[in-house]
Amino acid sequence: MGTVLELRGLSKRFQEQVALDDLNLCIGEGELFSLLGPSGCGKTTTLRLVAGFEEPTAGEVRLRGESLAGKRPFERNVSTVFQSYALFPHLTVRENIEFGLRYKRGGDGRRRVKECVEMLELGDKQGRKPEQLSGGEKQRVALARSLVVQPDVLLLDEPLSALDPNLRSQVRAELRSLQRRVGITFVFITHDQEEALSVSDRIALLNRGRLEQVGSPRDLYLRPASRFAAGFLGPVNWIDGIGVRPEKTRIEAAAGGAGARRMAATVESSTFLGNCLHVETRTESGQRVVAEVARLDGVQSGQRVEVAWAAEDEIRLPE
Amino acid sequence: MRGLRELCLAPAAAVLAALFAAPMGILAAYSLMTRGAYGGVATPFTLEGWRRMADALYVAVLIKSFVVAGISTALCVLLGFPLALFIARAGARKNLYLALVMLPFWTSFLIRTYAWMFLLRDTGLVNTVLLGLGLIHEPLPLLYNWGAVILGLVYGYLPFVVLPLYASLERQDPALEETAADLGARPVETLFRVTIPLCAPGLRAGAMLVFIPCLGAYLTPDLLGGGKTILMGTLIQNQFSSARDWPFGSALSLGLMALVTALLWMQARRKGETLP
Amino acid sequence: MNRLLTLTAVSLYAFLHLPLLVLCAFSLNRSRFTVWEGFSLDWYRAALGDGQLMEAALNSVVVAVGATLISTAIGTLCAYGLWKRESRAFTLPLSLTLATPEIVTGVSLLAFFQWAFRYLHMQLGMHTVVLAHVSFSIAFVVMVVLARLRTFDRSLEEAALDLGATEWQAFGRVTLPNLMPGVIAAALLAFTISFDDYVITSMVAGVDSETLPMALYAMARRGANPAVNAVSTVMVVGLGALILVSERLRKR
Numbered sequence: 020m021g022t023v024l025e026l027r028g029l030s031k032r033f034q035e036q037v038a039l040d041d042l043n044l045c046i047g048e049g050e051l052f053s054l055l056g057p058s059g060c061g062k063t064t065t066l067r068l069v070a071g072f073e074e075p076t077a078g079e080v081r082l083r084g085e086s087l088a089g090k091r092p093f094e095r096n097v098s099t100v101f102q103s104y105a106l107f108p109h110l111t112v113r114e115n116i117e118f119g120l121r122y123k124r125g126g127d128g129r130r131r132v133k134e135c136v137e138m139l140e141l142g143d144k145q146g147r148k149p150e151q152l153s154g155g156e157k158q159r160v161a162l163a164r165s166l167v168v169q170p171d172v173l174l175l176d177e178p179l180s181a182l183d184p185n186l187r188s189q190v191r192a193e194l195r196s197l198q199r200r201v202g203i204t205f206v207f208i209t210h211d212q213e214e215a216l217s218v219s220d221r222i223a224l225l226n227r228g229r230l231e232q233v234g235s236p237r238d239l240y241l242r243p244a245s246r247f248a249a250g251f252l253g254p255v256n257w258i259d260g261i262g263v264r265p266e267k268t269r270i271e272a273a274a275g276g277a278g279a280r281r282m283a284a285t286v287e288s289s290t291f292l293g294n295c296l297h298v299e300t301r302t303e304s305g306q307r308v309v310a311e312v313a314r315l316d317g318v319q320s321g322q323r324v325e326v327a328w329a330a331e332d333e334i335r336l337p338e
Numbered sequence: 339m340r341g342l343r344e345l346c347l348a349p350a351a352a353v354l355a356a357l358f359a360a361p362m363g364i365l366a367a368y369s370l371m372t373r374g375a376y377g378g379v380a381t382p383f384t385l386e387g388w389r390r391m392a393d394a395l396y397v398a399v400l401i402k403s404f405v406v407a408g409i410s411t412a413l414c415v416l417l418g419f420p421l422a423l424f425i426a427r428a429g430a431r432k433n434l435y436l437a438l439v440m441l442p443f444w445t446s447f448l449i450r451t452y453a454w455m456f457l458l459r460d461t462g463l464v465n466t467v468l469l470g471l472g473l474i475h476e477p478l479p480l481l482y483n484w485g486a487v488i489l490g491l492v493y494g495y496l497p498f499v500v501l502p503l504y505a506s507l508e509r510q511d512p513a514l515e516e517t518a519a520d521l522g523a524r525p526v527e528t529l530f531r532v533t534i535p536l537c538a539p540g541l542r543a544g545a546m547l548v549f550i551p552c553l554g555a556y557l558t559p560d561l562l563g564g565g566k567t568i569l570m571g572t573l574i575q576n577q578f579s580s581a582r583d584w585p586f587g588s589a590l591s592l593g594l595m596a597l598v599t600a601l602l603w604m605q606a607r608r609k610g611e612t613l614p
Numbered sequence: 615m616n617r618l619l620t621l622t623a624v625s626l627y628a629f630l631h632l633p634l635l636v637l638c639a640f641s642l643n644r645s646r647f648t649v650w651e652g653f654s655l656d657w658y659r660a661a662l663g664d665g666q667l668m669e670a671a672l673n674s675v676v677v678a679v680g681a682t683l684i685s686t687a688i689g690t691l692c693a694y695g696l697w698k699r700e701s702r703a704f705t706l707p708l709s710l711t712l713a714t715p716e717i718v719t720g721v722s723l724l725a726f727f728q729w730a731f732r733y734l735h736m737q738l739g740m741h742t743v744v745l746a747h748v749s750f751s752i753a754f755v756v757m758v759v760l761a762r763l764r765t766f767d768r769s770l771e772e773a774a775l776d777l778g779a780t781e782w783q784a785f786g787r788v789t790l791p792n793l794m795p796g797v798i799a800a801a802l803l804a805f806t807i808s809f810d811d812y813v814i815t816s817m818v819a820g821v822d823s824e825t826l827p828m829a830l831y832a833m834a835r836r837g838a839n840p841a842v843n844a845v846s847t848v849m850v851v852g853l854g855a856l857i858l859v860s861e862r863l864r865k866r
Contacts, residue, residue, distance in 0.1 A: 070772070071775075072772050091775070091780075091781075092772065092775035093776070093777075093779055097776075098776055098777065099772070099776045101769045101772070103767060105767060105769040105770050105772065105773035106773075107773070107774075107788055107792075108770075108792060109788075109791045109792055118777050118779075118787075119777030119779075121778075121779075122778025122779055123777070123778045164773075164777065165776075168777055342698075342782070342785075343695045343698040343699060344695070345695075346691040346692065346695035346698075347691070347695035347696070349687075349688040349691060350688050350691065350692030350695075350704065350752060350756070353748060353749060353752055354704070354707050354752075357723065357726075357745060357748065358710075358749060359707070361719075361723050361726035362722055364722065364725045364726045364729050365721070365722050365725055368725055378728070417626055417629075420619055420623060420626070421622075421623055421626045423619060424619050424620065424622070427619075433865075435623075437858075438627060438630075438631070439627075439630065440857075441854060441857060441858070442631060444803070444806060444853070444857040445634075445810075445849075445850050445853050445854050445857065446810045446827075446846075446849055446850060446853055448810060448812045448827045448830060449634070449637070449830070449846040449849055449850055452637070452834050452846060453633035453636070453637040453846075454633060455834060456633075456637050456640070456648075456838075457633055457636065461647065461838055462648060462838075463636060463640070463648045466647070466648045466649060470649075493629070493630070496630065497630075550713055551715065554715020554716070554717060554718060555715070556715070556716060556717040556813050557716070557813055561831075561835075570715075571715060571716075574717050574718065574721060575717055575721070577721075578721045578724060578725075578817070584725065588721075591717075591722060594715060595715075595718055598713050598714065599713075602709070602713050
């Protein structure tokens, strides 16, 4: 799998503030790659540097082996789906989708427009103005508009955040299948770990402008490289330096059995969450351990129990 | 991308430089020269133009300008507040009522001033009606006095004070007034203890918006005051027309500019209360 | 208290509007004096037949159209540049031009033109009036257009660049069309203030460039003349309509 997009030592400083610090990444052909991190981690800055809306303070972006240094946004064959979708309000859906044709010639533009309109099921919406569209439809128009120019890389800035929450998982799946169909590299910007885990081939986790870890969703979740990575992808109990996810933690009757992977604890509270029981306990050494267990009976506050886990579920941070 | 922005700003920069900065510079230079025999200026350079501003005669004009502008501003605030309050509480028709205040303001300053001449002159409507009703036997001298000037200024600039007052009243959380009422304040007490203190920023901005143009007003004192009411604006105009003393007129203009700038600066220093 | 407030407001609206309404009403009076003698359009005919007045009106239209075109173009570009990045080097002088007393603007431009023309061998005339009007209307244009731009989503321009348009193409095809209502509103406002100006115009006008406000001023000083009312009525209605359209566009 060849590399399409490469970031080399990419850094961006806004006055005194370091937004991005020495980011190195290689993104492969046809990959769905996510840039994940909390707000202010540098993911949006990365997107803007790739698209060309900002110039890096140091380092460079390379597209298909060619440096983009000094190239303006309209000279770069990448396209962005904006968080707000940025549909031109004075143009119809059709005119929005055709917008880029005038500048990015080559190939059969008309046919591409037709294909994109069909693929994104916008056939009956073409005469409408953006204000007459629902959130999901706007997003599809933005996608079509970007795909028509046949970018090497499509950048999607928090594409699900403007959508109704109960629509998100459906759109997530649609985006995934769209990407498979068109085969274009997608770079997906998100702050939502569940979103990133569910759609990505690979994820780069950013924190405070630095790369924390890059790898498959499985890698990141099961073998996080740092405490931050472990915590960002889901809750973790830290017990004497070892991490265990709540759903891997068991609650067992206080049998007094001793062992490396069990520990006496007292139940502090338990909350019924529907699909599981959320139990908060405290060990004798005062550490808080949370377990999410399928068993729905028999746990009461103040009860003496043992928390236990399997060796293969432990998260071990590299030294 | 930098280049485009600079290209867009360049024509405006040229206009500001040629038609604002340069004329002010010329005034500064002229204010330091001697008056020419037939208007204009001549050498040698002198501070005479500036020195004359300290003459008792001209200090009196300055004081009079401040007094007239002050009275007009006070009246504008006094009348503008209830109007702004009425509009802010008008519900759905707010915008209509606000437009009714702003419309005459934008229409024509000259004609609005002329309207008062039409009403107030000896053969004007007010005198004609009063004579017709037999209430008076001689026309009242309503025009060409200080009262007419202040009336004209208040009429001209009242909308200036309504707009910022309305804006700050509009922003006020109605729950605050309700809370005051809830705590036992009667409507008048609520007005003075809650509503008015809260729109102090709007009051200051509005007062400044009226005071500045009143201080330099020329057309209103000229038309409604006749030749009898000399204010700063009239004095400056005289230097460039009948008196033909350009150096003194230039010094006066820059003095007035300095006052206006100082007032603007005082207002701009208050955070978030800049003039529109 | 509410009734008291309403009563006060109604009287203030009367104060704001009655003088103009009365002025307009008496333009339709048959008599030369302020005694109602019946309806007539004589004073409109008199105004139309007054060659000097009509020439002044034509001058005013020419000046206002010229100044509006120039100041709208320059002001819009300036607002666009300032929207890209604010600069106090522009906003401060612009707000200063708004606050400068008209008479000071007038005399400074007069002094400047007189000085410059000694070298250029030119005279005061229509061109100086247009230039003067450009100088004081630009700030209004910038204010109105900038207010419009502040509601404009920056990512729309970035989207256009992203799809391959250059900065100028993005400006022309995306930003300007969305800005148009604001630009037209600004132009109408500039036209109104230019058409109405007396103080500055009277300082920089030459012998051949008397404008309508100058003619009205001279007639008003001379004494009662219902033809002034007739011209005033036309101006109030015309400029009022422009302002209403301008406000509508600004709110859109």
